[in-house]
Amino acid sequence: MIEINKKNIRIWSMLGMRRMIGPIIKEIIQNNNNVLFATADLGRYFSYEELLREFPENVVELGIAEQNLIGVSAGLQNEGFNVFAATYATFITARALDQIRVNLGYMGIGVKLIGGAGGFCDGNFSATHMALEDISNTRNIPNMVVVTPADGMELVKTLLFMSEYDGPAYIRLTGRANIPVIYKEDYQFKIGNAVTLKEGNDIAIISNGTLLGEVLKTADKLNEKGVECKVINMHTVKPLDQHVLREIAYYKLVVTVEEHVKSGGLGSAIAEFYAEEADRPQMLMLSVGESYPDAAEYEDLLVKCGLTKNIMSERILAKYTELINGGK
Amino acid sequence: MTNQEKYNNAFLETFEVAEDKLEGLKYQDITSWDSVGHMSLIAALEEAFDIMMETDDIIDFNSYEKGKEILAKNYQIEV
Numbered sequence: 001m002i003e004i005n006k007k008n009i010r011i012w013s014m015l016g017m018r019r020m021i022g023p024i025i026k027e028i029i030q031n032n033n034n035v036l037f038a039t040a041d042l043g044r045y046f047s048y049e050e051l052l053r054e055f056p057e058n059v060v061e062l063g064i065a066e067q068n069l070i071g072v073s074a075g076l077q078n079e080g081f082n083v084f085a086a087t088y089a090t091f092i093t094a095r096a097l098d099q100i101r102v103n104l105g106y107m108g109i110g111v112k113l114i115g116g117a118g119g120f121c122d123g124n125f126s127a128t129h130m131a132l133e134d135i136s137n138t139r140n141i142p143n144m145v146v147v148t149p150a151d152g153m154e155l156v157k158t159l160l161f162m163s164e165y166d167g168p169a170y171i172r173l174t175g176r177a178n179i180p181v182i183y184k185e186d187y188q189f190k191i192g193n194a195v196t197l198k199e200g201n202d203i204a205i206i207s208n209g210t211l212l213g214e215v216l217k218t219a220d221k222l223n224e225k226g227v228e229c230k231v232i233n234m235h236t237v238k239p240l241d242q243h244v245l246r247e248i249a250y251y252k253l254v255v256t257v258e259e260h261v262k263s264g265g266l267g268s269a270i271a272e273f274y275a276e277e278a279d280r281p282q283m284l285m286l287s288v289g290e291s292y293p294d295a296a297e298y299e300d301l302l303v304k305c306g307l308t309k310n311i312m313s314e315r316i317l318a319k320y321t322e323l324i325n326g327g328k
Numbered sequence: 329m330t331n332q333e334k335y336n337n338a339f340l341e342t343f344e345v346a347e348d349k350l351e352g353l354k355y356q357d358i359t360s361w362d363s364v365g366h367m368s369l370i371a372a373l374e375e376a377f378d379i380m381m382e383t384d385d386i387i388d389f390n391s392y393e394k395g396k397e398i399l400a401k402n403y404q405i406e407v
Contacts, residue, residue, distance in 0.1 A: 007371045014367045014386065023364055047364050178383055 012152025089115025119259030136264025180213030
């Protein structure tokens with residue numbers, strides 16, 4: 001039984017998302033032996049040692065063969081198990097995309113994909129290990145649910161939900177160790193229900209993943225300049241929370257922030273939604289851009305792409321000022 | 329409870345080892361003191377002493393004795 005308390009929230013924050021996977025799935029398996037953990041030679045990356053020791057029959061190691069990971073996971077899922085298939089986000093959503101498309105999308109087999117190192121967090125290994133298109137790749141597949149948890153607590157809630165959910169899904173892990181704590185013990189999570197983290201009437205900022213920590217600081221900086229920001233965690237990119245999007249359609253400016261390329265991610269998904277709505281706000285889409293940066297440390301990559309509170313607040317303020325002064 | 333008792337309890341509850349094994353115990357000496365166990369120990373100590381440890385101290389904390397040094401030097405907690 002997973003205990004949700006202050007101490008565990010602190011542990012999850014220190015561990016970071018990928019090191020939580022093994023321990024949390026072990027806890028899930030203790031109550032539901034139908035759950036399996038499959039990986040492509042990244043068991044240790046996901047801290048699966050204790051899981052492997054206590055439940056060796058629930059661990060499937062496929063070696064460095066991501067397409068086979070999906071094929072075998074789909075086969076096991078078809079046999080009645082509920083499989084979490086985990087490896088690097090960029091490998092699972094690009095190298096194995098056809099297997100995902102056919103087995104999970106077309107055949108609807110409910111494997112739960114876990115993508116470690118979403119965004120830049122292993123960017124010191126260069127662009128081959130940066131997952132900058134993974135949301136785009138997965139949300140375009142029919143039947144997929146796509147979730148980007150913001151912190152350890154939200155990841156736990158996501159995994160618990162997925163352990164009982166029949167359909168296919170992609171869970172994007174972001175950040176390294178010492179990720180921000182967004183939620184406390186009383187957090188109520190529901191797939192598809194965005195969460196307002198901060199209220200404000202001038203600008204709405206939508207984001208997800210661990211980048212939300214920086215987004216909240218961005219909102220605070222804007223607040224110091226007299227601009228009040230509503231901050232929304234759109235943890236589920238597919239399906240989007242259309243109700244919340246309609247509620248904020250009257251805002252002068254809606255900003256999306258993502259550790260992903262501009263094309264096809266969270267911002268694009270929201271723009272697609274508004275394209276068919278009569279009431280739609282002006283949008284500003286902040287992202288990593290449209291190119292692959294050179295290998296660098298995580299923090300340096302975020303700075304390079306402008307995903308820091310200082311740069312984001314300047315860009316948002318400039319756009320907002322332009323709009324309220326009558327610019328288009 | 330004395331600081332020594334709080335400190336020892338954090339180890340005993342996190343790693344489920346006997347108290348006579350604590351002297352000289354180092355990170356990865358036992359299977360339960362792996363990276364995940366280490367974070368559990370840190371969280372237990374933070375709760376016991378009502379502190380928030382810095383990342384560098386968490387990384388440097390690699391033995392029972394070293395932990396006492398760190399608490400004394402950086403958090404003014406004598407164990």
